[in-house]
Amino acid sequence: RRRRTAARLVVFHDGENCYLSNARDLDAGTLVKRTVERITAVCGLRGPPSVVDWLMFLPKNEPERIRHHPTDAAVEALLNAGVTYVRVGSKSGAVDTALKDAVARFSRRERALAGSTLVAILSGDRDFAGDLR
Numbered sequence: 001r002r003r004r005t006a007a008r009l010v011v012f013h014d015g016e017n018c019y020l021s022n023a024r025d026l027d028a029g030t031l032v033k034r035t036v037e038r039i040t041a042v043c044g045l046r047g048p049p050s051v052v053d054w055l056m057f058l059p060k061n062e063p064e065r066i067r068h069h070p071t072d073a074a075v076e077a078l079l080n081a082g083v084t085y086v087r088v089g090s091k092s093g094a095v096d097t098a099l100k101d102a103v104a105r106f107s108r109r110e111r112a113l114a115g116s117t118l119v120a121i122l123s124g125d126r127d128f129a130g131d132l133r
Contacts, residue, residue: 006118009036009049012103013083014123015058016095019068020078026070028077039120049118054083057099059090096125 020031032054040048056078061069070078075085088098103121110117 004044005046005116006043006049007116008051008053008113009039009118009120010106011035011039011052011054012099012106012119012121013054013056014095014099014121014125015056015070016068017124018122020070020074026074026077028074028081028083032078032081032083035122039118043118043120045118052082055086055102056083057086057088057095057102059088059094061085061087099123 020026020028032052036048036052058069061072061075079085086098086102088094099121103119106119
């Protein structure tokens with residue numbers, strides 16, 4: 001089987017249903033690096049992409065109220081590791097709606113680069129799987 005390459009990896013992360021950690025000592029750099037390595041391996045890529053854009057969708061971060069939200073320190077560590085925190089509204093389904101809309105916009109805008117771009121969606125639910133096909 002021929003191994004592929006991707007110049008760019010774009011991760012759309014449902015931070016509400018696929019949470020990372022709320023540990024104060026989160027090593028976000030290692031977490032991001034290992035996740036990218038795993039995506040690369042699962043997709044059979046020849047090597048890591050040269051550009052990684054990671055978008056984490058989450059409503060207002062409230063770790064003291066919502067157990068699975070990352071601590072402020074964890075969010076800061078993720079930001080320092082290159083993750084973009086996309087803050088969405090607090091209505092039910094807001095994360096899924098924002099993530100679906102972002103993927104659709106990205107797909108339209110970046111169509112010309114489809115051959116060199118790998119898109120990964122990290123989520124713990126299937127709410128939007130049908131819409132993404």
